[in-house]
Every structure is written in C-alpha cells, then in structure tokens.
Amino acid sequence: MQRIGVFVCHCGTNIAATVDVKAVAEALGHEPGVIVSQDYQYMCSESGQNLVKNAIKEHNLTGVVVCSCSPRMHENTFRKAAASAGLNPYLVEIANIREQCSWIHKDIASATEKAIILGKAAVAKVHLNAPLTAGESPVVKRALVIGGGIAGIQTALDIAEAGFDVDIVEKQPTIGGKMAQIDKTFPTLDCAACILTPKMVEASQNEHITIHSYSEVSDVKGFVGNFTVTIKKKARFVDETKCTGCGLCTEKCPMNKVPNEFNMGFDNRSAVYIPFAQAVPKVATIDPNYCMMLKTGKCGVCSKVCSVGAIDYKQEDKLIEQKYGAIVVATGFNPINLDKYDEFAYNQCPDVVTSLELERLMNAAGPNGGTLLRPSDKTHPHKIVFVQCVGSRCDDSKGKPYCSKICCMYTAKHAMLIREKYPDTEVYVFYIDVRTPGKNFDEFYRRAVEQYNVHYIKGMVGKVTPRSDGKIDVQASDLLANEQLHIDADMVVLAAAIEPDKTARPLATMLTTQMDTNDFFTEAHPKLRPVESATAGIFLSGACQGPKDIPETVAQASAAAAKAIGLLVKNSITCNPCVAHSDELMCNGCSSCEKVCPYGAITYIDKEFKMPDRTVAIRRVASVNPAVCQGCGACTVACPSGAMDLNGFSNSQIIAEVDAICK
C-alpha cells in the first residue's frame, strides 16, 4: 500500500495569492494513497524541507508530491531532501502550481481547481514511480585523438599537459595536416611552418603522447569512459623504431617520378619518401603503388643503402586494440574537387590553380623555392585573377550550400603577399561579398585594398578561357559598375570550397555520432555545447565540425581537450537513471528502437530463453546500455510491441497523468 505525502507550498504569496493552498492540501489529502497533506509558506526553505523529511520518517512515506514552483527550479532540492530522509529521490514528483498556475491565472476559484488537478496528476504519477538508482561506470584514463592536424595536435598537447595519456591516429605518414602545407597565416603573416613544427616536435616528445601515423581507426566499440578502439597501422615497409630519417633511401630510390602530394603534384618525390623535411615522425614510408620491389620484386636499392636495416618489404598491416575513456574527432577538411567546374578551365590550363596549390607555389620549400612562377612555362605572372566562392554558397549540386569561411581572408593574404613581393603584378579579386569578421581581419582586408592596391571587384567570373598565346582570358561582370570585363590574366587562382574529409562519414557511423547533410559533425548543442558531440564521450575539434580558420580551430581544439579532461579526471561517471529499458520477453528484435536512438545506446544480443513450453529458444532482443542512454524516449514510441519503456516517464505513468487530468 502506498503512503504518499503531499506538500503544498505558498511560495510567500506567489502561489497563495491566487491559489487557495489550504483547499489544495485538503483536496489532495483525499486522493487514494495520500496519508499526509500539508501546506507551508516556503517549502524550499530549510524548515520547509525539514517538514518533508520529518513526514517521510514519521509516516514512513513511499512517495512525495510537492506542489510548488517548476521542477526545473527545485526538483533536485526536494529529491536531495528525500534522499537524506532515506527515501529514494526518484519517488518525488513536483506539481508545478506556480509558473503554470498561480502566475498565469487571476481567478482564485479556477486557479485552485487547476492546482488540484495538477496535484492529482502528480499523485497519480507518483503511485507508479519506481525507486531508481543511478549506475556508475568507470572511466579509462586515456584519450584518443583522431586526426593529427593542428586541431588534433593542440587537443593532444592540452590533454597530455593535464597528465593523461593520449594517442593520435593520423592517416598520413606524418602529422601536421593542412597547416603544414600553408605558407603564411593571416592576419599576422607569420610563417605557418614556424609556428606549427615546434608543436609537432612537442607532441612527438611528450611522454604522454603516442603518435600512430599512417594509421586509421577501423572499429569502435563501447561507450563513454570505456571505448575499445581498433587502430589499423598500415604497412609502411619501414621499421619505425629503426629508421633514423636520414633520407638516404629517398635520394637513392630509382623510382623518383612520383607526383609529390605535399607540393600538390607540382614536383616529384621518390617511391620511398619522407613527406617534408620537418615530418613527425621523421620516418621514411614506401609507397606500395610505385615501389618496384613491392610491385615486381626487382630493385631493393633502399634496403641496400639503409645503414640501420630499417627497410622491411614483408611488413604487413597491423591491428592494435586499445581502450579509451574519451575520443576527440579532428578529421579536418579538404578543398573540394573542381572537376565539375569547366567554366574555370581548371583541368585544361595548368595556370589555373587552387588557393592551396598557390600556397605551395609561393612557399620557400615549394617546387620553385618560393619564387612565384607560372606552372606552365615557369615565367613570372604579371596579372593574377582570384575567384572567390568557387563551390561555396552554391545552390546547385556541384557545390556546397555553406560559406567556407576562410577563403576571403586567405585570398586577401595571397593578394597582399604577391603585391608585396612583386609590385609589378596586378591582382584582381572577384567576390560575392567580402566576409571579414574576426580580430584584426577587416583591418587586414582593408590594408590589401588601400595599401596594396589590390583590385577588389564585386562580381562573378563567368568563364575562364586559356588562349594560345599563353594568356588566360577571364570574362567577368562588375556588378557595381554594371559592366562586363575581359581580363587577360597570367594566372587564375580559385578559392575552392572546403569540405569535411572523406573518412569522416564512415567514422561517424563507427562512433554513432551525428552528421549534418554536408558531413560535418553535429555538436551536442549549437550554442551551449559546441565541442561535444551528442554521443557522450565523443568530442569535436577543428574543421570536422564546420569551416574554421587556424585561431578558431586551436580555440576549439583546446575547448575539446578541456571537455575530455573533465571526463578523464573522473574515476567513474554517474549515469542518469531515467533511461530506457526493454522487456526482453516482449521484444521482437525488430531494430526499430536502434534506428531512432541518437546515441547508439541500443544493441542487439542473441539470448537464450526458456520458453513456456519448456523448450529453449534463442531470441534476438534489444539491450539498452544505461551509461550511454540519455533518456529521450524516442525508442519507446518506435517500439511496436511496447517492450521499450522509459524510467521516470513510463507509459503507465504518463497515462496515469492523462487520466488524472481528464477525470
């Protein structure tokens, strides 16, 4: 038999002025199971709470209903009070008779009647409340960072700084990411390598950081605090522990006509290679697509010249399994492929390049040693046209609907650097809008226009046509002057939109995190939880969450690290007990619940059941991981048999409330 206590709060006059609290207490006292019903001036005050506590002890209550302000305000207060008096905190229900009654109604009679109904609904619900215990789940004190660009490096450094072990998984042979390819950074124009490479070295030397380069995440199991991740270390055919990075093999390799991806294919590397001078780890990698020894079994030069015997043609992919408490995704971005943009002649003319290609063309470690020359004939360009928003802010299927955010600034940077170094070069920038929010960003752009006389023209480039004399004819419209322009350019630079890395989508599936339609990871809350994914224990760092420049990326990387550290410092995490659970005997195993779960909290297991006819059947049934479930209840409605129910908001509890209100 239930023994329920009802406590009606006056909230000074906040409730008592429009609700006859005595009448409410009186009416609810007659509800079934209610054995004590009291009112008090301030139920949340210490003496009010004592009233509740004493009643629990004195009457040995099995449930408590507090008619007061919103549960969003004091539900926790009363739950704690109940717990301290020895009653399970989840046996407390609140009837909101302030915000949703006394404050919005003026007529005492009708407000009192409504308060009684709300109280009855709470009593009806508390009859069905079950004592719940929050589970605990241990936290593995190790973090995984997926992606070794500036975002991943910064996150790993911050987590390591806090004293936790971190592994970085990077699919390329070296960490560094896109930032390593960039020449100078806006708005300060300092050299990217000069600020990035010390961080790369720091990461490699930090005792808490392990770098798995040339590796991929191949499987993720588990949940917050307790992920089991399988990492595939691809065979690089060089023993990392032996290789000293001397580079002799790369010099002697006869297969030296491999397009160098680090320099965007403007020059060549050998089949055994170190991506760039400051690579971390500085270890050679053999490219199996080009190595003659691996392809035909004939050559073996690198093995012969290697003084430490690091070359191992028989090396195979290796799987490593490791447990982690937190995972940070930092998979970054790529410029989109411009094959579909025939109007810009990108595929026809070598002097039409993307902005990232221009970075390499201008870089001192680039193909021309830092002198800007046309890729076609290695001559100095005198007229350069920049085209903005190539594939960004695009309605059609060719491009992306969003703004790539970084292009306006890096184009201003390119224009400025070119004008600075080659004052005889004319620079045109065609734009839809120039977007420069950011510290010192607009000042930077204005310097490009005012100080460096870069020609900014609002308008679209319609067509780029390579001419036989080596010039490039650029047709464009000037929207402000309302005229058509023809520019005979020497080079055209396209600000290609950026998109998430292609590995992000399969990774999101493994991590059961959400992505938007553009394959950017979705944050748990767009304003208030920008670096957490909706899946507990998975954090987002850098451009995998949306286009970002370097300062923003680093800020977000540190924020993600802070969130991960906040998780790792805990020995265990308390789970929300208001989670879904499935009645195995009723479960059909249909997978509907699994499909609507945003957290991947539901898995299916084949379980043996003793059937009523004394046979044993193996049935596929849903199983909810209470550490992962957040208690939204989407599964409860997707379940056709009603096997799935939600603690704290069960079907029968809600139906009881409905009935009480409609009585």
Place this chain on the structure above:
Amino acid sequence: MQEAMINKAKQLLADGIVDRVIGWKRGEFVYDITPAIFETAEELEKDFVYDDFTAANVSKYLVKESKKEGKILAFLKPCDTYSFNQLIKEHRVVRENVYIVGIPGGPKLDAEKIKEKGITGILSVKNENYTLKIETVYGEETMPFYEAVLDKCASCKSKKHMIYDELLGEEGDVLDSNRFDMVEKLENMTAQERYDFWREQLSKCIRCNACRNVCPACTCEKCVFDNPDSGIENKAPADSFEENMFHIIRAFHVAGRCTDCGECSRVCPQNIPLHLLNRKFIKDINTFYGEYQAGEDTTSRAPLNEYKQSDCEANIVHERGAE
C-alpha cells in the same frame, strides 16, 4: 500450377533440400483454403492445393516456422515476397531456414463476391475467357471473372517477386496500380462525410482480431492489445472509441512497415475496408517523405525510423483544404 508445385515440393523433399513445406489445403468448402504444413510426398499428393481461391499470404507463418529445426519450403506469390522481405528486415524470420519458390500470383477470387450474386452451394469454379463458370449443388452458374476478383487483387501493385531462391513460371513487373483511388475519394469528402463513412464501417467491428492475426506486420511477441500493462488493452469493442482506437493504433504500428498485402480486408468477416487505413498511411508517406514501398528490400530504413531536416511540419494536415 498446382501440379508443378507439388512436383517441385516432392523433389525438394526427396533431395533433402527442405524438411517441410508450407502450402495450403482445403477446408470444408472449396473456397475455404488455409495454410498448412506438409512433411511427406503423400501428404502433398493428398491435400496440397493451389487454385483461384488460394489467396492466403504464408509469410507470417514463417516467423515461427523458420525458427524450427530444418529448412522449410515456402511458395510465395509476388505480394507475399514483400511481406517476407519486410520480415527479414525486422529480423523476424531466419532467411537461411526458408527455401523460397516464387510462384505467379492472382488475381484470386473472393467467394463473398460470388455469393453476393446469389450463387451459393459452390462446388468448383473455372475461368474460361474471363467468364467464371461456377458449378454449384443447384447447377451451373456464370458470372464475369473480374467481378469475382478479390479487392486486393483488383488493385494489385506488383507481379514481380522481391525475393526467391527459384521461380516457377514467368516473372512479372511492378504494376502501375490505381490502389489509392478510394483513399483519394475519401480525402475529397467533408470531415462529416468521412466521419460518417468510418463510423458506419468501424461500428461493424466485432473485435475478432482476424485482421491483426493475419497481418504479416503484426508479429509482436506480445500485442499491446493483449497486454494489461499497455494501458490500452481491450477485448470487446464496448464503445465506438475502442473501435477507433484499435484500428488507429494498429494502422499506426504498421505504418511504414505495411506492404499493402491486403490480407486485413480479405479476412475481415465484417467486410470493413481496413486496407484503406494502411493505404492512407502509405499514400501520406509517399507524398510527404518520398515514394517508399515496404518490403521492396531488406535494408532501407522505415520512414518512421528516419527523418529529413526539411520534412514538412505536422500542421500541414491543418493547412490542407477546407474541412
């Protein structure tokens, strides 16, 4: 076809490929055909039936049968293969334990429609150039074949098998059916007219549960209507509300999963056009979320288990035309 099917079944039994066969046998009357299990060649010879009255969808039986030891042979008409696929998608059948032989489907006959013509005591039927020759205890009668066809066959959506191990006869095509015509007609009525229509129909419901028991999408281990804890358990339609409630909830539970096999209406002893409720959901899903045919494949997500950010708002229902 019946002969070829019996031969096929006997051969598969003899070769040890299957251990059991699910087919149909005749009941008291010639048009009274129910699914049955056969284990030997003799049983097949004796009782196996496949004729113009054999309309029952055996897919649902495979939920239980496929979990038993050994392999079972199932003859599936095109419409049945949709149901079977849907059951695979929902992990309700063990695919490996079923050997599927695709057989050509209807149009199948509706004994009720023959009886409506005043023809009783049916002994046998024969389709001759689309004239149905009916031998009865009172002598021979005739009626146009298409007037005796089951409603579900008259608006057949597909003659193509979605899944099979082997085919008997020729493969057909997905058809351009007129199956939403009646739904549309109802939609164009006023709310009062629709209410009156459904009140008249649903008030006939005797809660015999035949629609639920035959429905290949209703395979729950425990139905909410049988579960005292569900809050909606009920047995007899004591009030018009419960008639509505039962059919709305049932249609909602199979929304996005119903393959439109039409069995619910076929078995309803009160001739309530229950399939219209399911078709309404199918039509809405097609209109709001893009064409979707449950059972067409075994992997696609059911429309209610996915979403698009650009989905229409629920209030679109209120904005549609006048009451």
Place this chain on the structure above:
Amino acid sequence: MQVNENKEFQPLIVAFCCNWCSYAGADLAGTNRLNYPDNIKIIRVPCSCRVNPMFILRAFQRGADGVILCGCHPGDCHYTSGNYFTRRRMTLLFSMLDFLGIERDRTRVEWVSAAEGAKFAATMNEFTEAVKKLGPNRRLEDLRCRKQ
C-alpha cells in the same frame, strides 16, 4: 467538459511539453505573468518524441477536447533528433485522424523554445479558442468516460 447554459463551453486541453524547450517556455510565460486559459493542463515529457500516439488517443477517450504537443524547434532538440521523429509521427497520426473525420483543429504540434514564453502563451490562447469553436469532442470520446 460540460456545456452549461449560462456558462460558455470550457474545453479541456492536454499539452505535452518537452522538458528542455517547451516546458521551460511555459515556465517563462509564467515568470512573465503572461496569461493563458486554465483549460490548458501541461504534462512534462523528456522530449516530444516520448509522446506515444496512444497517450493522445487516451486523452481524447477520457474527455479531452484538444491535445497539443510542444517541443524544441527542429534542429534545437536537446537529444538532437527527437523532434524530427515527432514531426513525422504526428504528421501521419494527425492526417489519419483527419481521414477518420475527426476535427483536425483538435490536435496540433508547435515548436516553442525556452525563450519563447510569449509564443507559448499566445499559442495556448489561440489553440484554446480554436477548440472552443469546435465544441465538445464527440467523435473521439468514450461514452463510458463522459461526466454526468
């Protein structure tokens, strides 16, 4: 609800509100003393996607004259995707109720954020008026539950 001769018809309306946005929006309406009719009785659910069509039918059975479901705006769901499922489910359910000839203005879905106290009050005022116009729910009630 009764229709009294000298009193106008007062509908009973059940409002399901998600804990994170709409329930907070209702609280804000209260904090700002924005009046809306006492016909509205709110039931708190964690997310709009917790609302089973059974609950809505149950309310009508027991004598509710209108049911409104409030959740976070699409894209703002605390659980990222719950309200998207709600939207599909309710679209189909409401369409079905309409198909059965049940007055479509008795049901509604509204997205109300925690900051939209004014919207919450306005929505409830509007909805109550709409249900008032329809009169008592007769097409989807259980006569056994009708009050004497």
